[in-house]
Every structure is written in C-alpha cells, then in structure tokens.
Amino acid sequence: MNMDLKNKTALVTGSTRGIGKAIAIELAKEGVHVLINGRNDEEVERTVKEMKLEFPDTFPQNATADIVDTQQREALFKQHPQIDILVNNMGIYEMMKYEDVDDEVWEKYIRTNVLAANGLSKFYLPKMIKNNFGRVIFIASEEAVMPSGQMPQYCMTKSMLLSLSKSLSKLTIGKEVTVNTIMPGPTLSENVHQIIEGMYPNEGMTFLEKEKEFMITNLPQSEIQRFIRPTEIGRLTTFICSPYASAFKGSPIRVDGGMVPTIF
Ligand SMILES: NC(=O)c1ccc[n+]([C@@H]2O[C@H](COP(=O)([O-])OP(=O)(O)OC[C@H]3O[C@@H](n4cnc5c(N)ncnc54)[C@H](OP(=O)(O)O)[C@@H]3O)[C@@H](O)[C@H]2O)c1
Numbered sequence: 001m002n003m004d005l006k007n008k009t010a011l012v013t014g015s016t017r018g019i020g021k022a023i024a025i026e027l028a029k030e031g032v033h034v035l036i037n038g039r040n041d042e043e044v045e046r047t048v049k050e051m052k053l054e055f056p057d058t059f060p061q062n063a064t065a066d067i068v069d070t071q072q073r074e075a076l077f078k079q080h081p082q083i084d085i086l087v088n089n090m091g092i093y094e095m096m097k098y099e100d101v102d103d104e105v106w107e108k109y110i111r112t113n114v115l116a117a118n119g120l121s122k123f124y125l126p127k128m129i130k131n132n133f134g135r136v137i138f139i140a141s142e143e144a145v146m147p148s149g150q151m152p153q154y155c156m157t158k159s160m161l162l163s164l165s166k167s168l169s170k171l172t173i174g175k176e177v178t179v180n181t182i183m184p185g186p187t188l189s190e191n192v193h194q195i196i197e198g199m200y201p202n203e204g205m206t207f208l209e210k211e212k213e214f215m216i217t218n219l220p221q222s223e224i225q226r227f228i229r230p231t232e233i234g235r236l237t238t239f240i241c242s243p244y245a246s247a248f249k250g251s252p253i254r255v256d257g258g259m260v261p262t263i264f
Pocket of ligand 1: 013014015016017018019020037038039040043065066067068089090091092093139140141142183184185186187188189190191192
C-alpha cells in the first residue's frame with residue numbers, strides 16, 4: 001500500500017529490537033528514512049546496516065543516545081535537528097508489587113517513560129508545526145486504560161502519555177501535524193518470546209503451543225488468544241504517520257487484541 005510517506009524522516013526511539021524495530025521496518029517499507037535509536041552503538045550500527053541492505057532506497061542513520069539523559073538528548077538534537085515523524089516508542093516495564101515501588105522507582109519510570117518522550121516532543125513538535133507537517137506518536141499500552149495491578153509504576157506512566165498526547169495535540173490546531181497515542185496489548189517482542197520459551201521448557205511443545213497454553217492460563221480476556229506480532233503495531237503506526245490519518249488528533253488508539261473489555 002502506498003502511504004505517501006516517501007522521503008520523510010522518522011526518529012523511532014528504542015528501534016534496535018522489539019516493537020520499535022518493527023515500526024522502523026514498516027516505515028522504511030514506505031520509503032521513510034529512519035533514524036535508529038538505542039543506547040548500544042554497536043546494536044544501532046548493526047540495525048542501520050540491516051535496514052540499508054533491506055531498503056536500499058532509504059537512508060537509515062545512526063541515532064545512538066540514552067534519551068533519558070538530557071545531555072545525550074541535546075547531542076541528538078544537534079546531530080538530527082529536523083525530522084518529520086517522531087515515534088516515542090522506548091519504554092521500560094517489569095512486574096512489581098506496589099509495596100516495592102519506592103520513590104526512586106517512581107522517579108525512574110517517570111523520567112524514562114514520560115520525560116524522555118516529552119523532551120523529544122518539546123524539541124521536534126514546534127519545528128513540525130512551523131513546517132506544517134509532522135507526526136508525533138507515543139507508544140503506550142492497554143495498561144494505560146486498564147491497569148492490571150501487576151506493574152503500577154508502569155501503568156501510571158502510560159496513562160500520563162495519553163494526557164500529554166492530548167495536550168500537545170491542542171498545539172496543532174489547523175496544522176497538518178498530529179499527536180496520537182497507540183496502545184498495544186501484549187506483543188511478541190524478543191523479550192516476551194524468551195520469557196514464554198523459559199516458562200515451558202518442555203521440548204515436545206512448539207512455540208505456538210506454548211503461546212496458546214500461556215494465553216489460556218494467563219490472559220483469558222484476550223480475544224485473539226495470541227500475542228500481537230510487532231509487525232502489526234508497525235503497520236498501524238505507519239498508517240497513523242501517513243497523510244491519510246490527518247483526522248486522528250490526540251487520539252488514544254487501541255490495538256490490544258481485545259484485552260480491554262469496554263467499548264471505550
Ligand atoms: N512488548 C509488549 O508486550 C508491550 C505491550 C504494550 C506496550 N509496549 C510498549 O512498547 C514499547 C516497546 O516495547 P518492547 O517490548 O518492544 O521493548 P524492548 O524489546 O525492551 O526494546 C527496547 C528498545 O529500547 C532501547 N532502549 C532502552 N532504553 C533506552 C534508552 N534509555 N534510550 C534509548 N533507547 C533505549 C533498547 O536498546 P538498548 O538496550 O541498546 O538501549 C531497545 O532498542 C515500550 O514503550 C513498551 O512499554 C510493549
């Protein structure tokens with residue numbers, strides 16, 4: 001499908017693996033030049049080379065930075081001052097008991113999952129508005145609207161992104177610039193794949209059988225009864241980046257496999 005995104009430039013945070021990498025690949029399929037980000041420079045370089053090989057008409061670039069670190073963000077801005085699309089994908093998560101979430105943990109999650117994305121948006125959004133084209137996307141989670149109770153420190157930051165996204169969207173009135181939030185449900189990143197493999201060491205089971213078993217036991221509310229594939233998030237994100245999605249303004253967009261049981 002032609003999404004009319006050829007020759008746009010996109011920064012996808014956390015794009016050396018998982019959902020971020022899938023988003024980078026789907027954007028590159030549409031001719032977008034993607035800036036690959038992660039903290040590990042070797043991994044970033046490897047991903048850039050891989051992308052260049054697979055999508056030779058595009059110009060993927062190295063955007064190594066720990067985006068939680070203000071100074072490294074500043075260096076990134078100097079290196080890549082102009083982009084058309086910002087996908088704030090990077091985020092950390094882990095299961096924690098509420099009693100174990102002390103102030104240090106709250107602060108770490110807010111700095112990593114909210115302030116890093118906010119810092120990037122604050123720099124790039126005004127430029128997009130001036131340019132009269134731009135897309136900012138926050139990758140949240142279904143836990144933003146349906147906290148499971150298993151990771152309170154994570155859920156709160158993802159809910160915050162919904163609010164931030166709507167506030168920023170208010171700055172784009174009358175412009176061909178949009179700010180939206182995508183809320184994936186449980187997704188089969190490399191991390192999740194490893195966890196599932198580790199939970200069922202029985203060699204007689206295929207991965208699909210393990211996945212099915214996991215879903216029945218742990219996520220019975222999922223209507224697809226499988227993990228979402230990162231590519232599925234990548235394709236949706238690419239559409240939201242396209243000029244065909246101009247009417248999505250400050251929207252929380254669910255792609256959760258039916259996890260959230262309510263209409264809205
Ligand atoms: N997987 C799921 O089931 C799921 C469901 C809903 C929502 N989400 C959300 O989707 C997003 C991606 O999740 P994922 O599971 O794909 O993540 P992931 O597999 O853990 O990928 C993490 C990526 O972020 C990079 N990264 C980590 N910290 C960074 C930092 N400080 N600065 C720059 N890059 C950094 C990593 O590279 P380095 O380690 O080299 O820095 C890597 O490229 C997250 O926001 C997550 O909350 C995930």
